[in-house]
Amino acid sequence: MRHVAALAGVGVKTVSRVINGEPNVSAATIARVTQAARTLDYQPDLHAGNLRRADGRTRTLGLLVGSVDNPFSGTVHRAVEDAAREHGVAVFASSLDDDRDREQEAVSAFLRRRVDGLILTTVSESQDYLAPELRRGTPVVFVDREPAGITSDSVVSDNADGAALATGHLLKHGHRRVAFLGDREAIQTARERRRGFLEELGRAGVATRDVPMVEGLHDEESARAATIALLDSPAPPTAIFSSQNLVTIGTIRALRELGRHRDIALVSFDDVPLADLLEPGLTVVAQDPQQIGRLAAERVFARLDGDRSPAARTIVPTRLIERGSGEIRPRQEG
Incomplete structure (x- = not known):
C-alpha cells in the first residue's frame, strides 16, 4: 500500500x-x-482490512446449493451473485450433493472465512449446529428447503401445491393410473411433493393404495430404469408425474427408448433445458429459482443493514407450463 x-x-x-x-x-x-x-x-488483503474496518465485515457471502450442475441450483447461484455484486460483495459457493457430512464441512469452511452471511440448501435432519452463529447475529437464509431445529429466514417454492397442480392436470386429461417418481424421502422437498400428489388424488376420489410409486431416485439412470420397469409391469401407468428435474431426464430417455413418448403422459416438477424443443414438448410445473436466489440475497442484505424483524418464510409460487406431454390422453379413451 x-x-x-x-x-x-x-x-x-x-x-x-x-x-x-x-x-x-x-x-x-x-x-x-x-x-x-x-x-x-x-x-x-481483504482479511487484514476486515480487522480494521469499523463494521467488521469481509464483504463475502457463503452459498451452499444442491449441485452446481443442476440447472435449478445454477440459476439460484447466478441470482445470488448478481445481487451480491450490486453490494460489492463476493460469493463463495459449494455443492451439497445431498451429503450431510458435506453440508457441515462446507458451512464450517464458510464460517472460517468469516463470511458476512449464509444462504444455504441443506439436507441434515437438523440445522441446530448453526444456533451459535445465529446468536452472534450472522444472517442465515435457507433456500429450497426449510430449516429444522432452529428458526431462521427461508425462501422456498410451494412444493405441495405445485405437485397437486401437476397431478390435477393429468387427472383432468382422463388419467386415473398416474405413477409417481420421487427423490429420496429424507429430502424435505421430496416429501412435500409426494404429499401434494397423494392429496390431489384423494380429492379426486382416486384410491391411493395401489398408486405406482417409486422413490429414492436421484439421478437419470435410476429414473430411466424405474420408468422401464413401471411400463413393463402388469398394470402400467398411463401417466407419470416426475417430481425432480434430473429424474425427469431419465424418464424422458426411457420413454423414447421404448417408443412410448407419444402415448404416456408426463408432467415434470421443475423445468429442464430444451424442454420446449422435444416432441412432444415437456409439460412442467416450473419453479422460479431466479426469484428464490434474488429474494434470499435481499433478505441477507436487509439483515446486515439492521432488519431485526422475526424470521420469515417466503413462498415463491410455481406455475404450470403446457407444452404437449402432459396433455396426452390415455389410450383407452383416445
Whole structure:
C-alpha cells in the first residue's frame, strides 16, 4: 500500500480510503490510486482490512446449493451473485450433493472465512449446529428447503401445491393410473411433493393404495430404469408425474427408448433445458429459482443493514407450463 501511495503521490490513508470505497475522495484521486494499483498489480488483503474496518465485515457471502450442475441450483447461484455484486460483495459457493457430512464441512469452511452471511440448501435432519452463529447475529437464509431445529429466514417454492397442480392436470386429461417418481424421502422437498400428489388424488376420489410409486431416485439412470420397469409391469401407468428435474431426464430417455413418448403422459416438477424443443414438448410445473436466489440475497442484505424483524418464510409460487406431454390422453379413451 505504501508503494501505491508513493506512485500515486498521496498518503497511505488516502489509498486505504479508495480501496475501501469510503466517501469524500475526489474522482481524480481515485483515478490516480486505481491506476497506481494496476501498475503495481496490487491486491488488497481483504482479511487484514476486515480487522480494521469499523463494521467488521469481509464483504463475502457463503452459498451452499444442491449441485452446481443442476440447472435449478445454477440459476439460484447466478441470482445470488448478481445481487451480491450490486453490494460489492463476493460469493463463495459449494455443492451439497445431498451429503450431510458435506453440508457441515462446507458451512464450517464458510464460517472460517468469516463470511458476512449464509444462504444455504441443506439436507441434515437438523440445522441446530448453526444456533451459535445465529446468536452472534450472522444472517442465515435457507433456500429450497426449510430449516429444522432452529428458526431462521427461508425462501422456498410451494412444493405441495405445485405437485397437486401437476397431478390435477393429468387427472383432468382422463388419467386415473398416474405413477409417481420421487427423490429420496429424507429430502424435505421430496416429501412435500409426494404429499401434494397423494392429496390431489384423494380429492379426486382416486384410491391411493395401489398408486405406482417409486422413490429414492436421484439421478437419470435410476429414473430411466424405474420408468422401464413401471411400463413393463402388469398394470402400467398411463401417466407419470416426475417430481425432480434430473429424474425427469431419465424418464424422458426411457420413454423414447421404448417408443412410448407419444402415448404416456408426463408432467415434470421443475423445468429442464430444451424442454420446449422435444416432441412432444415437456409439460412442467416450473419453479422460479431466479426469484428464490434474488429474494434470499435481499433478505441477507436487509439483515446486515439492521432488519431485526422475526424470521420469515417466503413462498415463491410455481406455475404450470403446457407444452404437449402432459396433455396426452390415455389410450383407452383416445
